[in-house]
Amino acid sequence: MTTDQLPDRQSAAVGAGPAVTVRDLEISTTNGTPVVDGISFEIAPGEVLGVVGESGSGKTTVGLSLLGHARRGLEITGGTIMLGDQDIRAMGDADLRRLRGSLVSYVPQDPASSLNPALRVGTQLREVLEAHGQNDDEQNAARMAEMMREVALDDDPAYLKRYPHQLSGGQQQRIGLAMAFANRPRLIVLDEPTTGLDVTTQSTVLATVRELAAAHGVAALYVTHDLAVVAAVATRVAVMYAGRIVELGPADQLFDSSGHPYTRRLVGAIPRLAGGRSLVGIPGHAPSPAKRPPGCAFAPRCSLRVDECEARVPDMLELAPDHVSRCIKAREVVTYEQAEYGDPVELPPIESEAPALSLENVVGFYGPTEVLHSINMTLEQGEVLAIVGESGSGKTTTARSIAGLHHDWTGSIRLGDVELAKSARARSTDIRRQIQYIFQNPYGSLNPRKTIGETVGQPLSVFGIATGRTAESRVAEMLEQVSLSASYARRYPDQCSGGERQRVAIARALISKPSVLICDEITSALDVSVQAAIVELLGELQRELGLSMVFVTHNLPLVRSIAQKVAVLADGAIVEYGETAAMLANPQQDYTRHLISDTPSLEVATSEVQGAPLPTMPNEPEPMA
Template identity: 40%
Template sequence: MSQPLVSVRDLVIGAVTDSGREVEIIRHVSFDIQPGEIVALIGESGSGKTTIALSLMGHCRPGCSINGGSIQLGAQDVTKLTEPQRARLRGTEVSYIPQSAAAAFNPSQRIMDQVIEITDIHNLMPRPEAEAKAVELFRALALPEPDSIGQRYPHQVSGGQLQRLSAAMALIGDPQLVIFDEPTTALDVTTQIEVLRAFRSVMQGSGMAGVYVSHDLAVVAQVADRIIVLKEGQIQEVGMTRDILDAPQHPYTQELLAAFKPVPFASVKSPVAKAEAPILEVNNLSAGYGPTRSGEAEFKVLDNINFQMERGTNLGVIGESGSGKSTLARAVAGILPRYKGDVFSQGEALSPDLKDRSKDQLRRLQIVFQLADTALNPAQPIDSILSRPLKFYHGMTGKARERRVIELLDMVQLPAAMRHRLPGELSGGQKQRVNFARALAAEPDLILCDEITSALDTVVAAAMLDLLKDLQRDLGLSYMFISHDLSTVEAICDDVLVMLKGELVESLPAAQMNESAEHPYSRLLISSVPKLDPDWLANLEHNPELAKAMQGR
């Protein structure tokens, strides 16, 4: 075997807690990466994936430090370099592709200026040569209009295109090692395919090595040669990708694989429910953004949407980014007033604008947003966040309200003591549970769940789905589930709506999506869900039906 490009030995990374206590968050980790090899670091949130990956660049997050071991990158020990020496490595020897490309780009500068910036910082080549090389990368990454896309601003390209442009930014300095930090987590399934295909093509053609940080095993299966399984800062198992997926040895790896496929769930429709008015009925709903002119919004998003839900059932809404899924949830909730159509809850008409709805109408229909980080006030303790709806909807005060806050935390399986903490002191999964508890405080009949598991790792997301199922059985709730994760929709929903460019193209039973889908776009979405098979992406490229659907969408 050739000399490793990266050799990590006995790595220890420490952190200082808020109370000043020193703890080890990465504990004696050792592994090698060969030239041209892509190694995946997998594990749930807090396992140390990103911390280890960043350390390969000599970088630690605030409050953390490398306290032991060595990181050999080529001929240099990164742990022994000064910060200026490490800065010279970044972009040339090792580069980084972030999870959120939108956060990596300056919105006020053209894309080309940002992609080639590293060549100017390190004096790698003249600008005309750098621009020509960038265009070559744009073409290799299958970006549209590669000769001119660099003249656009970041907001003028899609999320998937921006993620590939961030890859071009990382690759232009010809690094030996590229770190991919969950670069497809926020992308819908069809966009994810395009990005994965582009990444794999460029990496195979260049011979660069890669570290792929992810909690999505199906994505890892398409790009990684080898997998390192992490938990609480320690390696649990290492193996070739196919061996790990087909025959995991460690119980924790087996748990990760089991969590990847949530157990399908069908809600129980009571005979009474069928005789009742639907929990939600939407007729000819159209909505958009900007001022209303001639009876339509300036920027129309939803066009003539019709569906209904029975009490106690769950409805999934799927589609690519920009298909109108979240806009539909906001229009139903009244956050975005519709300009046409009707929305009924249990036979009662709901005003387009939530400010015109009664307190009881607001109480019965709640929405839980995708990002708990932005949905929860960072300056308010959990107790205050949960107390507000209790006072608003039920007039609760004093000891009664305090008892109910504790009950709500117990309902979402969080300890009572957590009510004294701020959101920033909670993990991603804990924050999303608080986000959900706030909706439960209203005692609703229907909860609109807008991508509530998309930012969570596989194990935490599976636990969240189990919680939703338990609460539905106990409280008789109904859920409308907005998602681009089809396995999640299949696990929680009875029926599924497929949306494309603001229109409803098909309605399907969730349990028979594969067999029942007739519309080409529905088949495209279903075919685009990665499988736990390293050959899946390669086989997909030779699927003529999928290729035709991709061109026609």
């Protein structure tokens, strides 16, 4: 097969065709520049198709198109989108409104912003049913109780009377899933639905998606940057790069014997729980849609490129039944053993003459409720201390107390030998400069009315570091360090993807050269290659500046690659504390073992693939500048 036409797939439902069929989809800007093009795939009833790729690759754009929607400044300009026998592109606005929520539904990335904070959970569930003509109160009450049970939540009336802010992030996301499955749609589009969730909650959400899709024959398009999650939930995977699908096939084949160099580098950049490796990103940047090269868009970053790669866009080549790759060397690449990039690393414990940060008997409160119980930990100079645990365990409250953003606590927190005031406002300017905080949510942490350049440069003026052209030069340099071009300084946050916004937030925190950096789930919105680049950058800053970090995360494989020590929190108390490698290899507490067992693991997925050892991928030359 040498074209984008893909083989017809037999549905999982006996005698039925695909739930959704997409052929030659093209989405362009209003001035006619293609953003995504040549997109073709099918999804059978009950099947989960994962869509992965770097930020800006077009994953969410394709997902939204299945609802007949394009984001501001874009429009669907070509191809067909068939939901069963219904042509979505031929529908008018009224038909699309009836379609959305009934035949096709959407689960967004951020559950907190997708639920109405002023309405009770039960009211919002009832609205979904009533919006599509189900007005029988008794039947709706029964259906709402059933929806809650389907997503493993209480179905009692008291729970339905809660407001979204009274639920954890995982509970909010499961309410979003209940709303999406409420009307038994044929297709559900899930856009990063587990980003930011702890591993235990994520495991529950992934199991819910799999079970609901299979039980009700619902086709699912699962958009994510987390390849380990894809391995846990998806039957097949589509890999996107610069607005095109570059590989499509069964999940186990893509992870073990992928046929595109880009897929190889993505898989190689995934942190491993079984053994720490220094993370290595993909050199260079993905091109913007307006500046895609005439040939293979990945050629400038590819070590296997030849002149033919730059002459034209490669056709899809069939490597096996239902496995295709957009690479002229795909049949050669698929025979290579999957390389792991980065050297094995065992991070030795770090000792310093005086700790960079220390917490002694810190007890935190929300009003009269004690939420942190006698927290004791030490961060050495140049060390990374990871704080892990489930949602509500106290990770973020601990981090915010260190930064002075949460001031209702007792005990002692010291920066070096300086006792810290409880509130950031009561601390000196230099102390505030030395402790910088990167927030989890890239959508809420940037001012939408300021350009990226103004946002990143603001600490330079606040702390009296630089102004004028010197500040502009520092901003451009910092953007390049976090894998963004200097041209991003002229953009606004709404013109950036979620991963790009988080990189802006990281640049803003690093530009003032802090001594302690608090990272609150900072990689949860980043694809694995950019995550690797950020971790590389933070490692360089540690070595160059003696930077110390408190790294709040639910990504245990990432902890294995970056942190010397780990503190495991449960219900506001430290239940295990020690060196990372020893703890993950031999956890002493049931709670820690539970977290590790719930962590999505690519090793488990690939270990199930049978086959003889394959030849090693050849040494890679330096990529083209």
